[in-house]
Amino acid sequence: MKTVEDKKTQIINAAVEVFAKQGLEKGKIADIAKVAGIGKGTIYEYFKSKDEIFGAIENMFIGDSVSQIDKLANSKKTPRKKLEEIVNYSLNMHGLMGDAAYIIAELWAQHSREQLQGHKESHFANMYSYFYDTVINILDEGIKANEFRKMDKNGIATLLLALIDGIIWQSVIFKGDMEFNLKIQAAIKSFMEGIKK
Amino acid sequence: MKTVEDKKTQIINAAVEVFAKQGLEKGKIADIAKVAGIGKGTIYEYFKSKDEIFGAIENMFIGDSVSQIDKLANSKKTPRKKLEEIVNYSLNMHGLMGDAAYIIAELWAQHSREQLQGHKESHFANMYSYFYDTVINILDEGIKANEFRKMDKNGIATLLLALIDGIIWQSVIFKGDMEFNLKIQAAIKSFMEGIKK
Amino acid sequence: MKTVEDKKTQIINAAVEVFAKQGLEKGKIADIAKVAGIGKGTIYEYFKSKDEIFGAIENMFIGDSVSQIDKLANSKKTPRKKLEEIVNYSLNMHGLMGDAAYIIAELWAQHSREQLQGHKESHFANMYSYFYDTVINILDEGIKANEFRKMDKNGIATLLLALIDGIIWQSVIFKGDMEFNLKIQAAIKSFMEGIKK
């Protein structure tokens, strides 16, 4: 039995596919409908507008990311393992979300523009602050457990988050380049070396 | 006396202003003309299409970045100083290019999409490879000069580039947040500490 | 026990309410269903199309008007009294039919257009001719009864019908204006004075 939520998900998935291929603005509602295998009008039974679809994708991405990071942060693993898994999750996200990275980039830009113009608060900024706090906690934990050396936690946390973003960002461009994946692994190792006791 | 190049620059500047405020797709040719203080038709005397304006902005950005990095890399400074200045240049770029960061993000996404679909080669990827090689050289230089410790150069270079991108990316969101600027400085310092001898 | 006719009436009433508020074209079937407290699909069990609902409203209006005028015309009152009551009935119709006056205006226009284009005969025109004959008869009666002076019956009948329409028409605009109501009473009195013996 299909619930409303199922249907929404079906549409969102089609939308992600279409927007990834054509871009947020060029992606047509008609195409989303075709991909979802439903009629154009049906989409409007579940979303008031194209903008609302944007919002839903954004929320899905943010929700998924937060819950995933949460799960990793609250696991029984060692701090070092936690950090590695957070980085790897982010790395894999591109694969997990399919081509969603393009979409996130555009939503991000769009959102930031609107935020700048005072239209709305940034969900992305909130997400960031949350991730930042989470990383700080793990670092603390690691220091107390004598696993990490004493460090400027703010600097390292910022470095780590920037690293993750940078990797995602670049992976958009170097998609499918095997050599790039090796470089990333090397980068992560170098980072972890830098903070270990 | 206005050369053709001057006029093109005038249009590009107007385009950057408009696209930054409205986005690549929502930014209208009519608005660019208005901001540039010329007629709508005149734009088409200098650019064949809106897409060509996108390309010109992209080239300008890549050209500026490459020449700037080049200049820094070939200066007489110490390797450590060179790296710091490269990072700082990138950091300031957001300020230097005004609101161009939004635009770059969208061009990037657009470009990656087209690349994925086999339409054209990625200027961004080329730019990256170039930056990567430049950083590797500086690291090499630093190790030989006994300024940097022995390290996995590939990992560290990748880490550095990702750091730069991540910072730019996040600065889009945290624009104007003073605390964020402090965190960035801390992150850079942490990174430099990690590679020094 | 609800008969089919009851259900139709229920729908018509809802339709009148909706059309009065939103107009014939802007008034949505979905809203009618909501107001009627039934499902959208149910409306199509009783009416083949939106146009058929228009027709039903029109028929109801014409039927109500004709039967009412008939009743008044065939009553035992004096001719003068009859005319006064016909006018007053029309005057009150606006109140009786709620906001139906707007609807009638639009149906009228729509109908006239279709008639002009040869699509169908005008029920409104038939209704008019009937009213016209009725008034002529009452005038005759009044003249014979020595209650009305000799007159050009055609002219006076036309004048009276136009007066009624004009008042309804204007009352749409001056709805709720007390002063306007006084003016109308004065107009009717003036008219009656003009035909009395």
Added chain:
Amino acid sequence: MKTVEDKKTQIINAAVEVFAKQGLEKGKIADIAKVAGIGKGTIYEYFKSKDEIFGAIENMFIGDSVSQIDKLANSKKTPRKKLEEIVNYSLNMHGLMGDAAYIIAELWAQHSREQLQGHKESHFANMYSYFYDTVINILDEGIKANEFRKMDKNGIATLLLALIDGIIWQSVIFKGDMEFNLKIQAAIKSFMEGIKK
């Protein structure tokens, strides 16, 4: 040389033709463009929206009517002659404005609806008040000139305006019916008889 005003008039004329034939809502912008012999987009160079076209038609109608009535009221004719000409002008308006009567009816209904819902003040109501005052003045003039008998001016003025509206309204339905025209003439004559000294 075509001015902007000329172009607007050209579009309005096409719009009147289209709306008269199809109705306000069913009349398509595309059709207006076709009738005007211009491109669809061009219409939006001169009018912001379909609603603005409605407004322009309304203003044209009201402006024309007011200026015409004004001219008649301020002429050197006798009061009786003035009234006759005002009535005749209104009668002819249907012919003068082509099929505009249908349009006016719908604008009227639309406008009244909006007014009722508090959206805007009614231009039509203002026009009415103006006509009313004008007629009162003429009646006054006629009484002083011993041309009209003493009367309830408010009643007679209201009667006259209602007569005019009623005639226009009915002429929509009886368009082209010669007998109807005779009846109207008879009605006017009857009215004039009723007020003469």
Added chain:
DNA sequence: GATGAATGAGGGTTCATTCAT
């Protein structure tokens, strides 16, 4: 009979591009 989810034709509006001046 009753329902409302699904549909897609249709229309208002936008805007990149053209071209006559």
Added chain:
DNA sequence: CATGAATGAACCCTCATTCAT
């Protein structure tokens, strides 16, 4: 060269109607 009036393809969204349940 420069212009901006004109254009029409394109697209979002609405809503009357259908039909499986």
